Amino acid sequence: MTATPDRRDAMVDGVDVDAVAAAACSCPDVVGLTAGWVGGRATYLPGRRVEGVAVDADAVVVQVRSRWGVTAGTLARQVRAAVAPLSAGRRVDVVVADLEDPPAEADGSRGGGTNLVGP
Numbered sequence: 001m002t003a004t005p006d007r008r009d010a011m012v013d014g015v016d017v018d019a020v021a022a023a024a025c026s027c028p029d030v031v032g033l034t035a036g037w038v039g040g041r042a043t044y045l046p047g048r049r050v051e052g053v054a055v056d057a058d059a060v061v062v063q064v065r066s067r068w069g070v071t072a073g074t075l076a077r078q079v080r081a082a083v084a085p086l087s088a089g090r091r092v093d094v095v096v097a098d099l100e101d102p103p104a105e106a107d108g109s110r111g112g113g114t115n116l117v118g119p
Helices: 017-025 072-086
Strands: 030-033 042-045 048-051 053-055 059-066 091-099
Touching (some): 017 030, 017 048, 030 072, 059 072
Parallel strands (some): 059 091
Antiparallel strands (some): 042 048, 053 059
């Protein structure tokens, strides 16, 4: 039997961090959430942590991995629109911590770079 977390344990200063994570991940250009570097943004809850979401006194910080080719402004607008209703009146800060790999091109090289493999 799988334990179901108590929904109250996801509340941090009036913000449901699980709902924030789900809303951010539902954005079309978000690949996922990430804590990023060691000591990066995460919320620590009883027995688990929610990577990429932190609640500060004046902001909800969402740290994401972006799809390749999306501008930071487009991504930030998507995440802010999804998360703002859940932020308990706080500002929503979006950190682009990582990008997905560029798509492979038809010739097998990676997009955006020089193919250094010989003939």
